[in-house]
Amino acid sequence: MPLTETERTGIIDIISIMDKEDRRSLARTVLNKLFTFEIEDETISAILTYTSNPVDFFKRKKVKKEVIFKYAVSKKVPTIKPSFSRLGLVIAVLKYWGSLYSDEQLKEDRQVIVSEILWFLFKNKNHLDDEKFKNEASDFFSDEEIKDGIKNLSVELSKLSGKSTAKSNLKGGNIDELINLVKLTFSEELSSFMPMFTIFNIERVPIDLAKNFNKSIEESLTMLNVKVEKNCTLIEQLNERFDKAYGPHVHSQPDDTIYYEVKQESKSISNIPPKI
Numbered sequence: 113m114p115l116t117e118t119e120r121t122g123i124i125d126i127i128s129i130m131d132k133e134d135r136r137s138l139a140r141t142v143l144n145k146l147f148t149f150e151i152e153d154e155t156i157s158a159i160l161t162y163t164s165n166p167v168d169f170f171k172r173k174k175v176k177k178e179v180i181f182k183y184a185v186s187k188k189v190p191t192i193k194p195s196f197s198r199l200g201l202v203i204a205v206l207k208y209w210g211s212l213y214s215d216e217q218l219k220e221d222r223q224v225i226v227s228e229i230l231w232f233l234f235k236n237k238n239h240l241d242d243e244k245f246k247n248e249a250s251d252f253f254s255d256e257e258i259k260d261g262i263k264n265l266s267v268e269l270s271k272l273s274g275k276s277t278a279k280s281n282l283k284g285g286n287i288d289e290l291i292n293l294v295k296l297t298f299s300e301e302l303s304s305f306m307p308m309f310t311i312f313n314i315e316r317v318p319i320d321l322a323k324n325f326n327k328s329i330e331e332s333l334t335m336l337n338v339k340v341e342k343n344c345t346l347i348e349q350l351n352e353r354f355d356k357a358y359g360p361h362v363h364s365q366p367d368d369t370i371y372y373e374v375k376q377e378s379k380s381i382s383n384i385p386p387k388i
Contacts, residue, residue, distance in 0.1 A: 180201045224308050228253075229261040233291065252318040268306055
């Protein structure tokens, strides 16, 4: 689908805010370094011509967070805060433009936080008012897990709202408070701005309540694997750069333990029969 007129105008405005060298670098990337324009209008035109959708435009590293924020402020985009992550700003602008996009398109840019309880509650958003569901969740998860869930979600919501959202003193776990925070996330349409909550320890997922989430659990573990593997690759690349710059030296190697354990659990999950 081609860019809408609103998206084209918005992208032009954002490009205009960028530094001259960043604009040229962006054009070279979009054109796969095959050609370089010296005239500004030609640079902008090339970027627009080879940008198929606004999500792809925002995935370019040269479209920096501060540039997106300046644009959003100049256009008075609703709900934005200086505390927003880059992804949060992108989503706000996309909504402002009325762009069509999916969470799948933005998945790779979202932060990943390991929290079995938050993964579980977000997956069961349609059961949050069910008293039996709440009681069973409260019995399964420990006070410490509930307290950590409240803390993690409160921090993320505070980044978006600019104020504290948790009311408890965090001395103990309160499943009702945590569920209310999850419900607040959905009622104010903030779920897309949230990190991706994932699982690491399959034993801390209540299978009886999860029901037919086998596929989702496996996808969650696989996603965590990808993140760990990517981080290990970045560490190796950093070590190589140090070696080239300063000569061989002793440095830490990427820790394969987490990756291996996640892999093992990811393989075993397919053997768990779905509950009915």
